[in-house]
Amino acid sequence: MTLDRSTLRWNAWGFAGHQEGFARADKLWAFLADALKTGALPQTPAKTLAESTLPSSRLAFGDLAAFQEAGCEVGVSPEDRAFHARGDSYRDLLDLRAGKLDPAPDAIAYPKSAEACQRAIELAARMDLAVVPFGGGTSVVGGVTPLTGSHRGVIMIDTTKLNALIAVDRTSLRATAEAGIYGPFLEAKLNAEGVTLGHYPQSFEFSTLGGWVAARGAGQQSNRYGKAEDWLVSAKLATPKGTWRTEDFPASAAGPRLTDLVAGSEGTLGLITEATFAVHERPTARDYRAFLFHSFEEGRAAVRAIVQAEIPVASLRLSDEDETHFFGALSRLTNPPKAMHKVQDAYLKLRGFGGAKCALIAGAEGDAELVAYARTRIADIAGKHGGMGVGTSPAKSWLKGRFHGPYLRDPLMDRGLGVDTLETAAAWADIPKLYTAVRSALLDAMKRVTPNGANGICLAHISHSYHDGASLYFTYLWPRATGGLQAEIAQWEAIKGAASDAIAANRGTISHHHGAGTDHAKWMAAEKGPEAMNVLRALKAELDPTGIMNPGKLGL
């Protein structure tokens, strides 16, 4: 059992049937037009598939038959090729919405076993085809763009028929599953065995285990459950040099742990067909609640103090002043007004939170004693840093809508607005400067590339926090350029490039959990350094000597 692809949009986020409701959409458009200092928002609908241009497949019938014989189903329908033509980055959506499906995969192979994956890769090598792995296809950095590199075509390997939960070890709290299993199916199967992986990225509903590992993803509860590289115990890879199962010890000193090379490899070294990962007993208690701080700086100090005191939190999510304000305003706009709001406002003013403020959502999960301990410590440390508890309901709202953010992008793009996100991470000491630099770079660039004196909006939050640093997640909106696809790409590149340069200049990583893909390829060498890029190339040359595995990603 897996996701029925026919229920999904091919050129937009998620389920075709899902309407991310704006109770009072007209007010929203007016609010955004005002904030962006732009005129009335135009209608800018996406092209339909019928209006789009799909290049011909370069594969002959015999080629396809060979993949079938190797144990794969094969897809070549326009619908299938269009669905696999791009991931879900803003850059991808520009192409898709403009009906530009070139490059598209020449065919999609759906292996029915790990062995069929291995055979398909060997077949691709013999046929001189690039292999682009595809799980859920939710990459927001161009990780699944079907580039041919120096090869004659692209076979996309879609792993979603590999969706079995293979084993659960309740004693060692480990499980093994095939890589193409979608988040909700994996969690349901694990839950039936009493355990959870606890990995809830925003793409959870539409992304796969293998994709999480390949892109070094992070879930919203990563403080407790870890990032992909933390919960990954062992991987099985199909590579042009054969199948490789990595070590699976809880810890070892027998040389470097090569499993670590798999997380973040984005299909450039091989295709992940199975993963063994750490699981937890299902939590019997949970506590998520919100706090307000007078400033982002004050909130950051609290978040840092909480993680550095080793409090067993599951999640700490701190919005900056503008994000707190924006989502507060949005919520009041798009939901029916409540009499309570006035009372709330008065109370907040009384407590010194009348002006700018920042919201923190802090969560703990586990057994009752752990949650009680974490809750007490969080409240205590937040209080000592100037924070005020504002109860559980903001946290509940966040939890309820936490996978729905990406649904907002498509209706905004239908009304002449661009919206993108990017994220980075740095040591705590580097966070203030990095935050200011990236925010300024985004605002300046958006101002520069939007027409008629309009401006952009930039919102930010800390989504993941560590003993030695934190991630910063930016969401930014701007009025889209007019003048067609090339003008829009240039506009996006100017904004993205300015932010990426600011990250590189201020000791941030080009990505904390989205991956490198094609969008970040340009910044990889500066970040990793020449020696590291040589090491990556040597690794790739060993496992993929003819360079067929996902060309153009990771800057390789």
Place this chain on the structure above:
Amino acid sequence: MTLDRSTLRWNAWGFAGHQEGFARADKLWAFLADALKTGALPQTPAKTLAESTLPSSRLAFGDLAAFQEAGCEVGVSPEDRAFHARGDSYRDLLDLRAGKLDPAPDAIAYPKSAEACQRAIELAARMDLAVVPFGGGTSVVGGVTPLTGSHRGVIMIDTTKLNALIAVDRTSLRATAEAGIYGPFLEAKLNAEGVTLGHYPQSFEFSTLGGWVAARGAGQQSNRYGKAEDWLVSAKLATPKGTWRTEDFPASAAGPRLTDLVAGSEGTLGLITEATFAVHERPTARDYRAFLFHSFEEGRAAVRAIVQAEIPVASLRLSDEDETHFFGALSRLTNPPKAMHKVQDAYLKLRGFGGAKCALIAGAEGDAELVAYARTRIADIAGKHGGMGVGTSPAKSWLKGRFHGPYLRDPLMDRGLGVDTLETAAAWADIPKLYTAVRSALLDAMKRVTPNGANGICLAHISHSYHDGASLYFTYLWPRATGGLQAEIAQWEAIKGAASDAIAANRGTISHHHGAGTDHAKWMAAEKGPEAMNVLRALKAELDPTGIMNPGKLGL
């Protein structure tokens, strides 16, 4: 300021002035002879340096002058070459005590800067010399054996003149130090800045930061402070291809984290000259206390429950029945008898701990609230698993003597006894079978290779525990073979080989924290698999194209 090497023994553990006191040594020898079913213990003293054979150095005066010009002090005295001829493995001691110093390093270079390290390595490459990195030289797996590989000689690079603490970042809780700093000096300098690394391996007094990283070591409080691969943030390596500083982000999705390749690389990829690592605020509270369990199995269940409930412990150390009994008996033998013992015995019997039992030492460190929480949870979970708290004094004794174990080996070796340790790790589900198999293999092999119906003693404990598994640490004693060095080596190889085969056959890693060195090289390929060994070789070929870096280690 660093350790004065002239205060150290060249062919035995630690400070020349340290006497690991046996208050009643005669009783100890009688007890061991009885337990091993051997006759009176013979005198088997080690040869002096004057009685030993040191091969001539293959380096000419001009060679040495070139290293001096490159910024290194150079040592070629017999004392210096003998001190660097071996590490501290049992196999090493057999050579040293027999006066066999071949192979010995042709010279020792002491670089005075990271740049001098880089120049020395490039010089070695031009001179076709193997480079063997040496920190404290406490490897117990042959990690510093000066093998020439296919080269014309060996230059050992001793890092201990690189011993500065470079920076402490109190905000990000990170510090950077030169690699050759010894444990006590590093901690003293960090403590003066209000922080701690908290890495306390048994070799703490005599091992260095760089060695800990190179061998992927673990300290006794690794539950809190992490293993070397956990606390390592970034490394600076001098390699034949140039100097490489690895990434230092708190987390990143920009490709695989290549810092992970440094931990466990044992000098085969390059020489670690600097490391940046996570530190903690100095703990303001500590609680270490002991529990008794009726069996190793019962104790293991408690340890597993504690770590899987995510209790913030610093250390959990669970001895098996024989280790608990042996150290109990030893303590009563070598210390003055106490009237209290009888009362204790009667009480234990009353509580069902009259026969076999297992001791757990559980510790927590941090702030007062964290320690209080951990202490309550540990006691609760231990109790639910049949454990009985026996107070803080056994834990205090352990803490007091925790670096002194290795001092016992030399006096035992002086009296015809062999003693060695090995360690492994596996998933919790694999631990029972692995424990039984390794223990049986050790006891069987010792029985087989000891003369006259004598037998060996095998003690074991869990020293490190994880969400998904644990380490097992074995200490074993046997009467040494007579007939000279070759017979003794054959005896040790038979014992070590039997245990290593049992580890390989039962899903254990050949080392949890000692490293691979030369002693485990034979088991590396089976453990890692052919694909992984190819990946390691490709990495080495990239960074060390002529294979000069620590040849013969890691099975490379």
